[in-house]
Amino acid sequence: MNAPPRRTRIQELNRARVLDAALEVFSREGFRGATLDEIAREAGLSKPNLLYYFASKEEIHATLMEALMTNWLDPLAELRACGNPLDEILGYVRRKLQMSRDFPRESRLFAQEIVQGAPRMQAALAGDLKTLVDEKAGVIAGWSEAGLIADIDPHHLIFSVWSLTQHYADFDVQVRAILGEKRDPIDEAQGFLEALFTRLLAR
């Protein structure tokens, strides 16, 4: 497929620094709102130096999105048809919620891209993502038909997992403004969401 990158230690290090800085800025400002100057400053490099590692703003963003896509699909990919249905779905919810806690910037980067109409990700959505979702929706539909869980639309079930878990990363400011400083949103969400999905799926 693609040839091995063949990178020096310095390249490895500085590319990583750029991508981390870009994640910070893109997830905060969106693609158009982000500037190379800000990314460079955040990465601790001069702008020309940054452009030595990545040819353009587009390329940085594309690199970030590509890496994100894989990690994003992972928690759903882990859902096993052979496992206990309720456990499998609750496990998926737990993994997604954990990602909202551990990778909120990634979640917001993804949210930014989708809210803006996914101008540089359409293909991935209709491709890999749809393929995986349809497959897992099939698994869930099978469980419903076998009477192992309640009879609900599997696609909308998956959407509900996404929205309920990602909400705690994407809308973090709002959640914290309402709950106050003393409460840990995601900690509380864990119990709430487990109860929600348990009740939803019970026969």
Place this chain on the structure above:
Amino acid sequence: MNAPPRRTRIQELNRARVLDAALEVFSREGFRGATLDEIAREAGLSKPNLLYYFASKEEIHATLMEALMTNWLDPLAELRACGNPLDEILGYVRRKLQMSRDFPRESRLFAQEIVQGAPRMQAALAGDLKTLVDEKAGVIAGWSEAGLIADIDPHHLIFSVWSLTQHYADFDVQVRAILGEKRDPIDEAQGFLEALFTRLLAR
């Protein structure tokens, strides 16, 4: 309080055109990503003409957010303590979902602002919004204690309504990419969400 605006017909019309164009562009690109040139073009005005009606980009955005805030709180404000608990909550869900259908741009504008850390809305979140949410959370907690609905955290219940309904506006591209062209997302969501909240709240 604030003096009556005293506006001509032309002012009324053109201010409305600017705000509509700005809603389109801001909701698509975020604050920094949006440009006055694009808003002006979308509104069918020259840039200086646009700046005759609004002093700055900030002012357009602020005007938009202020108008949005009221409409955004409305569906929750309508929740009545004296009504039937399940009906009241299902009614709230229905109203919110209807807003995702009728005002997706407003939903995305709001989402953009929050995802970006609510830099020009912090006060409103911790103020009016928190006040209203806390009040209604109290009502719901009362229903729980009275044994009229299941015992769940009222704040997280409200978050779940927000995330599940707004998802269909904010992540519209993704939802459509997965469901395909022939399915009507919000139409299907109606039934799904009613089932979800009925099961969640049942004693």
Place this chain on the structure above:
DNA sequence: TTTCTTTTTGACCAAACGGTCAACGTCACG
């Protein structure tokens, strides 16, 4: 040390940005 490659940077560029202004139309109303 020498030589060659990789890395870094200050100076620079054209385009796009938010915003201004003086001048010029257009409108309502007496």
Place this chain on the structure above:
DNA sequence: CGTGACGTTGACCGTTTGGTCAAAAAGAAA
């Protein structure tokens, strides 16, 4: 019809934007 307020615009300004480039500095290999 005249006149004063309202509405519109082309030309312009200083700054920021994504991106370039030649030249210098730093590493690696001999």
